[in-house]
Amino acid sequence: MTLEILTADILGPVRHGFFTRRGGASSGVFQGLNCGTGSSDQSEIVAINRTRVAQAMDVSDAELVAVYQAHTPDVITVDTPLNGAKPKADAIVTATPGLALSILTADCQPVLFSDPEAGVVGAAHAGWRGALDGVLEATLDAMEALGSRRENINAAIGPSISQRAYEVGPEFLDDFQMEDPDNTRFFAAGQDDRMQFDLPAYGLHRLRRAGIGQAEWIRHCTYSDPDRFYSYRRSTHAGEADYGRLISVIRL
Known part of the structure; x- marks a missing residue:
């Protein structure tokens, strides 16, 4: 099956892709393009999937x-390439052409x-x-430390869990109210004492408040579309032992 790669016009001419699970070599609960090296999927199969992503982005592994x-x-x-090293971090930036920056998710943004x-x-x-x-x-x-100006930066949020699928408890709201009382606007009433949290809207709020040029969510819910996306929460609800990870990549 051919890889399915979602893109966002807002990112302009820069090569990028939010890869779905379609087109991969994994099977079972990982069926498709599981790129999670931390999953219990077969490591050699994950390596095949990651090679397919690298080839799609026209870079080496x-x-x-x-x-x-x-x-x-x-x-x-x-x-420069990290030569197999994986430093602890949750974001990567570069001004070097030919390096493809990748992030794994399974509900997170x-x-x-x-x-x-x-550049x-x-x-x-x-x-x-x-x-x-x-x-x-x-x-x-x-x-900005590499020479960018934030008003010239655009950002796209890829497939993430949507508000209708993201039920949380009252203690979750407390953390957000401590940061800013106005954060209650990202929560809707759910059943009993539960609430529904709008993660993509919160991400857009943080980006726009920081002064970014433009930002958008591409409006795909990971939980609600099992044929295309992995979802940690959906797998948990189904009682599955593990779950696949989606990969998102951008390069100059």
Whole structure:
């Protein structure tokens, strides 16, 4: 099956892609393009999937840069391949042509950043914790350190869990109210004491408040479309032992 690669016009001429699960070699609960090296999928199959992604982005396997994601606000700047190393971070930026920055997700926000004028790109993994702790703003700061200007940066949020699928408890709301009482607008009433959190809207809010040029969500819900997307929450609800990871990539 051919790879399915979603793109966003807002990122301009910069080569990028939010890859769906279609076109991969994995089977079982990982059926499709599972690129999660931390999953329990067969490592050689994950390697095949990642090679297919690298080929689609016209880079070598070594030039497909990845990090060890841990829901932090940490960003690394790269100018050479990491040669298999995976530093702990949740965002990557570069001004070096030929390096493809990759982020893995399975409900969290994959956010790709582009400033074609300055020749700087970035990629961030922004779950609720990372977004709340400032990973999106930290990515903009790192891009500015490479010569970009945030008003010239555009960002696209890829497939993420939508509000209707993201049920949370009252203690979750408390964390957001401590950051800003106005954050209650990203929560809708659910059943009993539960609420529905709008993660993409919150991500867009943080980006726009930080002064980015333009930002958008491409409006695909990972939970609601099992044929195209992996979802941690959907897999948990189904009682599955593990789940695949989607990959999102951008390069100069």
